[in-house]
Amino acid sequence: MIGTDLMLYEEDARRLAAVLQRLCEDSKSRAVFLIDKAGQLIASAGETANIDTTSLASLTAGNIAATGGLAQLLGEKEFSVLFHEGEKDHLHISVVGQRGILVVLFDRRSSLGLVRLRVKRAAEDIGRVFTEMAERTRQEAGRGRAAFQAQFAQITDEDIDNLFKG
Amino acid sequence: MSFINYAAREINCKLVYYGPGLCGKTTNLQFIYSRVEPSTKGKMISLATETDRTLFFDFLPLELGTIRGFKTRFHLYTVPGQVFYEASRKLILRGVDGVIFVADSQVERMESNIESLENLEANLAEQNLTLERLPFVLQYNKRDLPNVVPIEELQAALNPRNAPWFEACAPKGIGVFETLKGAAKLVLNELKKKT
Numbered sequence: 001m002i003g004t005d006l007m008l009y010e011e012d013a014r015r016l017a018a019v020l021q022r023l024c025e026d027s028k029s030r031a032v033f034l035i036d037k038a039g040q041l042i043a044s045a046g047e048t049a050n051i052d053t054t055s056l057a058s059l060t061a062g063n064i065a066a067t068g069g070l071a072q073l074l075g076e077k078e079f080s081v082l083f084h085e086g087e088k089d090h091l092h093i094s095v096v097g098q099r100g101i102l103v104v105l106f107d108r109r110s111s112l113g114l115v116r117l118r119v120k121r122a123a124e125d126i127g128r129v130f131t132e133m134a135e136r137t138r139q140e141a142g143r144g145r146a147a148f149q150a151q152f153a154q155i156t157d158e159d160i161d162n163l164f165k166g
Numbered sequence: 167m168s169f170i171n172y173a174a175r176e177i178n179c180k181l182v183y184y185g186p187g188l189c190g191k192t193t194n195l196q197f198i199y200s201r202v203e204p205s206t207k208g209k210m211i212s213l214a215t216e217t218d219r220t221l222f223f224d225f226l227p228l229e230l231g232t233i234r235g236f237k238t239r240f241h242l243y244t245v246p247g248q249v250f251y252e253a254s255r256k257l258i259l260r261g262v263d264g265v266i267f268v269a270d271s272q273v274e275r276m277e278s279n280i281e282s283l284e285n286l287e288a289n290l291a292e293q294n295l296t297l298e299r300l301p302f303v304l305q306y307n308k309r310d311l312p313n314v315v316p317i318e319e320l321q322a323a324l325n326p327r328n329a330p331w332f333e334a335c336a337p338k339g340i341g342v343f344e345t346l347k348g349a350a351k352l353v354l355n356e357l358k359k360k361t
Contacts, residue, residue, distance in 0.1 A: 013173030038261030039225075039241065040169040040178045054208045054227045058241065062213075062222060065257035155234060155358050157351070163230040163238060164347045 008042060012133050019125045020045035023102075027118035028110040030089065033103040034096075034126065035060055042100065056103070060093060064101050083112065092116070096123040097130035168263050168357055176237045179353050180261055181346075184286050185268035186278035187219070187247035190307040193336040194268065195226045195242055198346065201339065202228060220246040223258050230350065240350060247282065256289050264301035264353040265290075266345055268336075269324055271306050271314040276323065283324055297327060301352030304331040305345040310338070 016034055024032045024046040031046035033053065039061035041053050063082065071078045084091040092104040092115045102123060104115050169178040183191040192212065199210045208227035215221050224244040231238060245255040259265075267286065269279045287297060306320050317333070325331055330348045334341030 008169070008171045008173055010173040013171070036169060036261075038169070038180055042169075042171075052209055054241075055211055055225070058225045058227070059211065062257070065260060066222070066254070069253050069257055155354060159233050160347075160351045160354055163233060163350070164343065 007137065008133075012129060013043060015129050016043040016126065017045060019122055019129070023104070023118055023122040027104060027106065027115045029104050029106040029115065030109075031105045033057065033060075033105075035101045035103060037061055037064065037095075037099055037101060046105075051105075060101055060103055064093065064095065081116075092119060094119055094123065097127035100126060100130060102126065168353075170236075174237075175235060176239060177233070177357070178239045178241065179263040179350075179357075180241045180243065181264045181266060181349055181353065182258060182262045183242065183244040183266045183268055184255075184259075184282065185247055185307075186270060186275060186282040187249070189247060189268045189270040189275070189279075189282075190334075190336040191244035191247065191268050192218075192220055192224050194266075194305070194307075194334075194342050194345070195224050195244060197336055197339045197342045198228065198242070199226055201343075206230070219248065220244055221251070222246065222254050233354070238354070240346075240353075242346075249281075252285070255285070256292065259289050259293065262295075262300070263356070264303075264349045265297070266303055266305060266349050267324070268305045268307050268334075269320060271308045271320065272311055273313050273315055276315060279320075279324060297329070301349060301356050302327075302329045303345060303348045303352065304329055305334045305341060306331060307334045307336050307341075309333045309340075310335040 020032045020034060020043055029046060031044065031048050031051065033044045033056060034042045035057040036042055039058040041057040044053060067079045067082060078095060080095045082093040089105060089107050092112065094102050096102045102119060104119060106115055183194055185191055195210060199207060206229040211225040212220065213222035226242040228240045228242060229237065230240060243258050245258045265286065267283060290296060290300065304325055306317065308314065332341045332345040332348060334345060336342055
């Protein structure tokens, strides 16, 4: 499904949320986010209430894209892990399942070593969910399309105009 | 590459404002940001130099409302217009759903407009995209200035595809929402077509 539109169904959303929740607990992190490479937030877990997740997603994707650009410049395929160290909080950012970005926000209650270890396992789980999502998208293309069509084919210019009223 | 979240019933699309340096891309976003209800917008992020030139991108998330039960969100990005930020421009175009090309209407900027449009086409081609296939609108900005090129000339030079176009004066907000709406309409119609 790389290069195609990303469609997230409830079952996948639940599974991804469960993986993130476990990662957040196992790594003793403050919060965990899964973002797609275009900068959209897919799922999150932990203390996310006071964080502007939309901005976080966009900036992280920009960060990964810029680092990817650097990698290519130097003849590397990609730099798949980034680490940002702050005074209190730190960010561990990694590319997962080719199209996802996993962001772990942690403080002194955890450590880089623990986060790295737990991220490895979570990345495998997320990769598996992504692969199954892709597989299902292929298999159920018809069904998904039909459901989508039912809701979307009826969009009129008037609906779109209404979005801009007020 | 739109992101349709069935679980949260959301559609997320990415719109990119492209154009030569100082043509008014960031001004478009700033005007939208200033006029939209606080509840429907996120924070506007500008990664700019100390002299307010865009360094990497501006970003403005915008919630337009609900369409057929789906919350419709547009993520607006600008690219840095200056020629030497080429690498950054390419990155921002990744996963784009629609492009707004902001042209500077002043006579002396014609060459920069053409150069920037050619650059856009080349960068899209790297992603196997073309302006014919992608939702694309043009905005002829700075129409209030004295030394502007007539619309017919701008059209002939920049819009041989006859894409929707809008006249604008971004700092005053003239044409800003019309342009956004024109692009959003094309993106949503494209989404519809894909079904």
